[in-house]
Amino acid sequence: MTTAAHNNRLPLTALFGVLLGAAIMVAPLVWTLLLSLKSNSELMRDSSAAFSAPYTLENYRAILVGSDVPRWLLNSIIVSLGTTAAVLMLCSLAGYGFARLDFPFRRTLFVFVLLGLAIPEQAVILPRHQLFATLGWHNSYPGLILPGLAAPFGVFFMTQYFRAIPKDLDEAAMLDGASRLDVFWRILLPLTLPAQATLGVFTFLGSWNDYWWPLISATTSDKYTLTVGLAAAQMNYAQTSGLGFLMAQAVFASIPILIVYIIFQKQIVQAMAGAAVR
Amino acid sequence: MMERRVSGMVFVLPFIGLYCFLLILPFVMGLWISFHRADLFGSRHWVGLDNYVRLFADPVFYQAMGTTFTLAVLIVPALTLITLLLALALNRASRSAAIFRGLFFSSSVLSVTIVTLIWRFVLTPDSGLIAKLLTAMGIEPLPFLSDPNLTVPALAITTIWWGLGLPMMLFLAGLQQIPQDMYEAASLDGANRWTTFFRITLPSLRRTTILVIMLQTAAQLQIFGQAQLLTQGGPSGSSRPIVLYIYEVAFGRWELGYAIAAAEVLLLLILALMLAQYWLSTRGEEVQR
Amino acid sequence: MTSLSLIDVRKSYGATPVLDGVTLEMGDCEFIAFLGPSGSGKSTLLRIIAGLEMADSGEVWLEGKRIDALAPGGRGVALVFQQYALYPHMTVRENMAFGLRNAKVPNTEIAARITQAAQTLEIDQLLDRKPGQLSGGQRQRVAIGRAIVKEPKLFLLDEPLSNLDAALRNRTRVELAQLRQRVRAAVIMVTHDQAEAMTLADRIVVMNDRKIQQVGAPMEIYDRPANRFVARFVGSPAMTILPAQGHAASGGYAQVQLKNGTLIQTRVSTADLPDDGEIEIGLRPEHVTVTAPGSGTIDGEAVIVERLGDRTLVYARLDDGSEIVAVDRGDSSVRMGVRVGLQIDGACAHLFDADGTCHHAERDQL
Numbered sequence: 001m002t003t004a005a006h007n008n009r010l011p012l013t014a015l016f017g018v019l020l021g022a023a024i025m026v027a028p029l030v031w032t033l034l035l036s037l038k039s040n041s042e043l044m045r046d047s048s049a050a051f052s053a054p055y056t057l058e059n060y061r062a063i064l065v066g067s068d069v070p071r072w073l074l075n076s077i078i079v080s081l082g083t084t085a086a087v088l089m090l091c092s093l094a095g096y097g098f099a100r101l102d103f104p105f106r107r108t109l110f111v112f113v114l115l116g117l118a119i120p121e122q123a124v125i126l127p128r129h130q131l132f133a134t135l136g137w138h139n140s141y142p143g144l145i146l147p148g149l150a151a152p153f154g155v156f157f158m159t160q161y162f163r164a165i166p167k168d169l170d171e172a173a174m175l176d177g178a179s180r181l182d183v184f185w186r187i188l189l190p191l192t193l194p195a196q197a198t199l200g201v202f203t204f205l206g207s208w209n210d211y212w213w214p215l216i217s218a219t220t221s222d223k224y225t226l227t228v229g230l231a232a233a234q235m236n237y238a239q240t241s242g243l244g245f246l247m248a249q250a251v252f253a254s255i256p257i258l259i260v261y262i263i264f265q266k267q268i269v270q271a272m273a274g275a276a277v278r
Numbered sequence: 279m280m281e282r283r284v285s286g287m288v289f290v291l292p293f294i295g296l297y298c299f300l301l302i303l304p305f306v307m308g309l310w311i312s313f314h315r316a317d318l319f320g321s322r323h324w325v326g327l328d329n330y331v332r333l334f335a336d337p338v339f340y341q342a343m344g345t346t347f348t349l350a351v352l353i354v355p356a357l358t359l360i361t362l363l364l365a366l367a368l369n370r371a372s373r374s375a376a377i378f379r380g381l382f383f384s385s386s387v388l389s390v391t392i393v394t395l396i397w398r399f400v401l402t403p404d405s406g407l408i409a410k411l412l413t414a415m416g417i418e419p420l421p422f423l424s425d426p427n428l429t430v431p432a433l434a435i436t437t438i439w440w441g442l443g444l445p446m447m448l449f450l451a452g453l454q455q456i457p458q459d460m461y462e463a464a465s466l467d468g469a470n471r472w473t474t475f476f477r478i479t480l481p482s483l484r485r486t487t488i489l490v491i492m493l494q495t496a497a498q499l500q501i502f503g504q505a506q507l508l509t510q511g512g513p514s515g516s517s518r519p520i521v522l523y524i525y526e527v528a529f530g531r532w533e534l535g536y537a538i539a540a541a542e543v544l545l546l547l548i549l550a551l552m553l554a555q556y557w558l559s560t561r562g563e564e565v566q567r
Numbered sequence: 568m569t570s571l572s573l574i575d576v577r578k579s580y581g582a583t584p585v586l587d588g589v590t591l592e593m594g595d596c597e598f599i600a601f602l603g604p605s606g607s608g609k610s611t612l613l614r615i616i617a618g619l620e621m622a623d624s625g626e627v628w629l630e631g632k633r634i635d636a637l638a639p640g641g642r643g644v645a646l647v648f649q650q651y652a653l654y655p656h657m658t659v660r661e662n663m664a665f666g667l668r669n670a671k672v673p674n675t676e677i678a679a680r681i682t683q684a685a686q687t688l689e690i691d692q693l694l695d696r697k698p699g700q701l702s703g704g705q706r707q708r709v710a711i712g713r714a715i716v717k718e719p720k721l722f723l724l725d726e727p728l729s730n731l732d733a734a735l736r737n738r739t740r741v742e743l744a745q746l747r748q749r750v751r752a753a754v755i756m757v758t759h760d761q762a763e764a765m766t767l768a769d770r771i772v773v774m775n776d777r778k779i780q781q782v783g784a785p786m787e788i789y790d791r792p793a794n795r796f797v798a799r800f801v802g803s804p805a806m807t808i809l810p811a812q813g814h815a816a817s818g819g820y821a822q823v824q825l826k827n828g829t830l831i832q833t834r835v836s837t838a839d840l841p842d843d844g845e846i847e848i849g850l851r852p853e854h855v856t857v858t859a860p861g862s863g864t865i866d867g868e869a870v871i872v873e874r875l876g877d878r879t880l881v882y883a884r885l886d887d888g889s890e891i892v893a894v895d896r897g898d899s900s901v902r903m904g905v906r907v908g909l910q911i912d913g914a915c916a917h918l919f920d921a922d923g924t925c926h927h928a929e930r931d932q933l
Contacts, residue, residue, distance in 0.1 A: 097289030176666030177640025
């Protein structure tokens with residue numbers, strides 16, 4: 001990012017504003033981290049104890065041994081990776097189909113898919129809950145994964161990407177004796193890798209952080225995802241074993257997604273901006 | 279070489295099938311159920327528009343609508359202004375600017391439950407961070423999560439902290455798209471910093487600003503997790519937004535048909551907002567030509 | 568032995584015809600250029616030969632085998648795309664090997680062919696790079712290399728020089744001509760650039776308006792264009808065409824009168840010209856020379872003067888408003904706006920009758 005519009009030095013007031021904002025961003029995080037490193041009994045007396053030693057990893061040990069959190073983490077990983085893999089597959093196939101093949105009702109079907117972009121989750125989540133209840137799909141991995149697969153944005157995104165690849169490449173490959181499947185698999189799909197990364201990270205993040213659906217679909221603790229598990233933990237705060245333990249759960253649950261964020265920062269920003277502008 | 283062949287459908291059918299089953303079917307079912315007195319366990323009988331009639335006579339529904347709009351009014355302008363200022367300050371090539379951008383965006387990747395967990399113990403009056411800071415300055419701590427006048431602002435602050443990242447990035451993208459030569463031309467014309475900002479930067483960000491405002495409004499109309507987890511909508515429903523109302527009607531009172539009717543009203547609001555955005559941004563283009 | 572033959576090939580997109588019955592025979596190892604403006608159907612014809620489009624009717628034969636129903640990969644043709652269409656995710660080597668692998672060519676053979684082609688094209692240093700790391704000229708060579716290793720019976724080149732800058736284009740033109748000597752195969756090149764067609768091709772197929780207008784050797788096309796379109800399209804600057812009245816004259820050759828009354832004696836036989844009818848006369852720039860005002864066949868005013876070094880082109884406006892292109896010496900002193908005389912060499916003039924057919928000066932008389 002470059003600009004010559006502003007002088008390269010930030011004016012003092014702006015610098016002060018940015019630093020103040022950064023402090024407000026960071027303070028709750030540091031506070032949470034400090035709380036998570038204190039023994040529960042000490043915090044019970046006064047949470048100010050968070051500002052001074054001794055610190056301990058006891059809460060984290062308690063998470064790993066004898067809490068449900070690792071189980072929830074595993075569930076979140078299974079659901080998010082499952083959703084991401086399935087979305088990438090479905091959207092790549094459909095994107096290729098819409099961009100490169102002609103079949104009856106192609107345009108109509110594409111418009112039909114685009115209409116889905118206008119339906120917010122609130123309009124479908126309750127009837128879908130009914131539907132899944134009738135089919136007995138709640139409290140299962142498929143029950144948690146399936147709703148994420150109706151992703152019109154992914155199809156739109158992949159279709160646009162396939163369209164941007166010159167058709168010459170398909171034709172060159174056909175002249176090289178490649179079958180349609182070869183063209184898709186060996187020429188076009190490798191070229192969509194950047195789009196796959198963007199859509200994949202976007203889907204993973206959405207699935208990982210989803211709250212509404214797992215909240216109503218996963219009602220037994222063994223199928224909770226991290227978001228629902230942590231929600232239950234904070235609702236039952238009074239009965240749980242303490243503030244430090246609770247905050248350690250928050251930190252523990254943040255670590256995987258922050259790692260994903262640090263690795264895929266570019267894709268995440270791109271995907272979220274792309275989905276917003278669409 | 280595009281031959282019209284039915285076999286081409288094979289590529290799109292898996293998605294279309296799931297899409298119909300998981301999105302279109304529930305959508306149609308929802309419209310249908312909203313005309314029924316239906317509970318969560320499958321009993322239904324037709325009541326026509328009765329659910330909608332009841333809804334518009336329900337003071338709790340109006341209260342939830344009011345809370346939702348209050349939240350939107352508190353959050354959207356503040357968020358837009360803050361993220362615009364941040365984008366202007368951080369739109370530079372330096373390494374520190376990149377680090378700050380990453381920092382301000384980082385909260386966006388956290389789930390709502392983590393955010394509320396963090397903020398619960400920032401806001402809570404006995405052991406929270408703000409209480410500790412106020413006490414240290416000799417000020418009486420504020421009961422953010424229990425005073426009806428403070429719960430909605432508390433939700434707004436939490437939401438702004440959580441949602442800064444995306445609008446900031448959208449504004450940054452908008453700033454990057456302003457052609458550099460416009461600034462050069464302006465400086466040759468002797469425009470000072472403020473003139474440049476108000477005559478070039480702001481007008482060029484018009485579309486981005488509309489987008490940010492509309493996206494944020496749509497998002498705040500659907501605010502749910504923060505309210506459910508931080509305040510449980512209380513005290514006495516003062517911080518219960520519309521989606522939490524829908525959730526409580528469906529899963530607390532088991533009145534599915536009534537809950538879905540409320541969801542359809544929300545759908546109409548969101549669609550109206552999308553149309554407004556489309557209208558505003560296309561009209562803007564005509565004016566510019 | 569014939570290489571490619573096309574028999575009455577037709578194609579339309581919906582109600583819009585794009586090819587109206589094209590028939591063509593190509594000799595063994597012949598280099599043919601399809602020359603025409605965009606929309607003339609030349610690219611569609613190339614794509615039909617390659618198998619990227621299906622003709623509605625007609626037949627395509629290659630070396631005695633009918634190929635119009637075969638898949639593009641099974642026809643024994645190779646196409647060099649205008650934008651090269653190199654696979655961006657593969658190295659140069661993989662690009663060249665892709666088609667051979669699909670054809671189940673043994674690995675040692677693939678390696679040998681790539682090495683050979685890379686040496687010929689001087690791209691052996693680039694084999695492990697990806698297309699994104701190559702310059703335009705290098706990409707072009709790789710695209711040609713990818714075609715060569717397939718050892719096709721027929722090379723198809725789609726506007727091969729259009730993406731190169733002027734200097735590179737001239738060099739590549741020479742290289743294409745040399746390459747042609749080395750590969751034992753027929754070549755079809757589609758182009759809208761007559762200089763490319765004239766310098767490279769054995770024969771030129773001039774296309775316009777969905778049809779073949781003329782097939783012939785480059786100089787034949789230039790000297791004896793079949794009709795008004797070919798006459799105007801081939802040659803730069805274009806042939807001047809002026810309206811005239813035809814008059815029969817002694818010796819069986821037509822004499823024509825320009826609008827201002829000037830008489831020009833041609834060497835075109837009157838035998839198949841309409842009697843005294845409306846006619847047009849066509850003059851190549853080199854057959855009109857600049858002289859002092861009043862001393863030539865006709866006078867005009869110099870409107871544009873293009874100095875090319877070895878000669879000067881003078882665009883002159885006649886008194887009736889029509890324009891004519893003439894040639895003068897390289898050191899011509901003619902300036903814009905001055906009056907000049909124009910000496911017309913009527914013996915080289917072409918005549919066009921009402922339906923556009925071109926009648927030529929009789930050659931044995933020249």
